[in-house]
Amino acid sequence: MAAIVDKPAITVNRLSHSYVNGKPVLQDVSFSIPENQFTVIMGQNGSGKSTLLRMTAGILPYHFGTVKAKGSEVRELKPKERARKIGFLPQHHKPVFPFKVSEVVLTGRASYVNFTPGKKDVYEVDKALELLGISALKDRVYSDLSGGEQQLVMIARLIAQKPEVLMLDEPISHLDYNNQLRVLKMLSSLTNQNLTIVAVLHDPNMANLFGERFLFVHNRKVHEVDSAETFNHELVREVFYDDLTMFKHEGRYVFLPRVK
Numbered sequence: 001m002a003a004i005v006d007k008p009a010i011t012v013n014r015l016s017h018s019y020v021n022g023k024p025v026l027q028d029v030s031f032s033i034p035e036n037q038f039t040v041i042m043g044q045n046g047s048g049k050s051t052l053l054r055m056t057a058g059i060l061p062y063h064f065g066t067v068k069a070k071g072s073e074v075r076e077l078k079p080k081e082r083a084r085k086i087g088f089l090p091q092h093h094k095p096v097f098p099f100k101v102s103e104v105v106l107t108g109r110a111s112y113v114n115f116t117p118g119k120k121d122v123y124e125v126d127k128a129l130e131l132l133g134i135s136a137l138k139d140r141v142y143s144d145l146s147g148g149e150q151q152l153v154m155i156a157r158l159i160a161q162k163p164e165v166l167m168l169d170e171p172i173s174h175l176d177y178n179n180q181l182r183v184l185k186m187l188s189s190l191t192n193q194n195l196t197i198v199a200v201l202h203d204p205n206m207a208n209l210f211g212e213r214f215l216f217v218h219n220r221k222v223h224e225v226d227s228a229e230t231f232n233h234e235l236v237r238e239v240f241y242d243d244l245t246m247f248k249h250e251g252r253y254v255f256l257p258r259v260k
């Protein structure tokens, strides 16, 4: 049974998934994602985080269980409807054409644009680039950019899309430390603007400094944790590191490993 959440943005019920010829990745998982909060998804490599996120975002079809976004079954939403409710940032993105950065970000507006983009679309693109601190990249060719620059552009694209729920698969994996902080602070601030954030993160410190709620994917199940203190839980130690020392910093727990 999923924990009861006051106002869920997403409710997942009895979801299961196996890839063709593969072992089950998720088995009968249920959980809720609260509205206007920052939920972090964590778990070991290969545990099923991307699978879970892609299914919840309606990118990967699900056949067992239900996923509801504010009451609507995600798989039944038309693509444009879904794009306004849920935005998804994939872990990897391979550009097919040599688009300019502004054009890549503009594709995030596809659910609003009928034929030609209007002033509002161009405004949202410029605003998103500014928010990510990458206005100077606007006219560069996306495929020429560094991995970190490309990641910032894809986050700007998601921001320009303006969905109600932003789902991000390892959004800071290519970023330098300042940009990691800038992006996580920015995402965290969006929860005060009526947006729900769900992000897969690997670093328990970043997770704990910015996350308000945690979903641990382990052994085909999803475990809901709504307090950072439970990072001290046996399961969490098993998943991450069995020898982390916990400290309190600005009211949040942070961790350091023993190296000897």
Ligand SMILES: Nc1ncnc2c1ncn2[C@@H]1O[C@H](COP(=O)(O)OP(=O)(O)OP(=O)(O)O)[C@@H](O)[C@H]1O
Pocket: 019, 020, 022, 025, 043, 044, 045, 046, 047, 048, 049, 050, 051, 052
């Ligand atoms: N398209 C696919 N076909 C077959 N198996 C897949 C496919 N995609 C993922 N898997 C397998 O499903 C399992 C879960 O993969 P998933 O990408 O969801 O893990 P993850 O937790 O996101 O991992 P990581 O932290 O390494 O990104 C893995 O064992 C993976 O090998």
